[in-house]
Amino acid sequence: MKKKFADCSKINEIQEKEFKKIAIKNDPYWATVCCTTILKVTNKWDVPRENGNDVTILDVGYKWITLYPKAENFAITAIYNAKSELVEFYFDIAKKVKYKSRIPYILDLYLDIVMTKDNQVIFLDEEELKNALNTLAISQKDYDLAKRTADKIVNKFHNQQNFEELKETAGRFLNDLA
Numbered sequence: 001m002k003k004k005f006a007d008c009s010k011i012n013e014i015q016e017k018e019f020k021k022i023a024i025k026n027d028p029y030w031a032t033v034c035c036t037t038i039l040k041v042t043n044k045w046d047v048p049r050e051n052g053n054d055v056t057i058l059d060v061g062y063k064w065i066t067l068y069p070k071a072e073n074f075a076i077t078a079i080y081n082a083k084s085e086l087v088e089f090y091f092d093i094a095k096k097v098k099y100k101s102r103i104p105y106i107l108d109l110y111l112d113i114v115m116t117k118d119n120q121v122i123f124l125d126e127e128e129l130k131n132a133l134n135t136l137a138i139s140q141k142d143y144d145l146a147k148r149t150a151d152k153i154v155n156k157f158h159n160q161q162n163f164e165e166l167k168e169t170a171g172r173f174l175n176d177l178a
Contacts, residue, residue: 001138004092005105006034006066006075013058016040020177021103030169031097032068032104035177037061050122057087065173068097068104073149075106078170084178086167089115089157093149095142109138109146113153119163121154 004010007019016039024030038060045058056062061082068075073094079087091113094106110129114122133143157163 001095002108003105004075004108005100005103006032006036006068007103008036008064011058013042013045014038014040015042022177029069030067031070033173033177034064034066034068034104035174036064036066037178038063049116055087055116056081057090062087063174063178065170065177066104067170067173072097073109073145074153075104076166076170078166078174080174080178084174086117086170088117089166089170091115091153091157093146093153095138095145109142109149111146111150113150115157115163119158119160121158123150 006021008014008017018037018039019034021032021034023032038058041058041060044056046054046056048054057079059082063080063084065078065080066075075092075094075097077090079090081087092106093109093111095109096107098105110125110132112124114124129143129146132138133140157166
């Protein structure tokens with residue numbers, strides 16, 4: 001199971017970055033929020049979308065605001081371009097959220113969800129999740145947790161009101177940290 005750290009320390013394409021983290025004290029839902037500002041990359045990341053267009057999610061000047069909810073099995077990365085415009089939300093489904101030297105990281109459960117800036121839902125790595133189960137890299141319990149968590153994410157954040165609240169929250173943290 002992969003570990004994904006909030007400070008993007010395992011992403012080889014990022015050569016230089018600025019990282020900030022705040023612990024959220026008096027919020028009933030959010031535990032920690034991190035901001036990674038991309039200063040230098042070896043390669044930008046363009047990802048294909050179903051409409052035939054590519055979307056850039058990593059490049060110089062991009063900011064990734066990663067939100068860690070309390071008592072949830074996922075992290076949300078709000079990706080902003082160099083003009084601080086929302087590109088998309090990326091949900092990493094996790095077995096657990098942990099901390100090492102006060103830096104949050106997840107134990108990745110393979111399945112990911114993208115919600116575009118227009119609230120379109122895209123599931124990623126469903127085959128990778130199935131293969132992990134078939135090769136015993138994860139248990140049936142972990143597989144079921146990933147599927148339940150994906151359903152929970154879509155049911156909560158695909159709702160337009162909750163999606164708008166998430167955009168507002170991520171934007172507020174962008175202003176506070178960037």
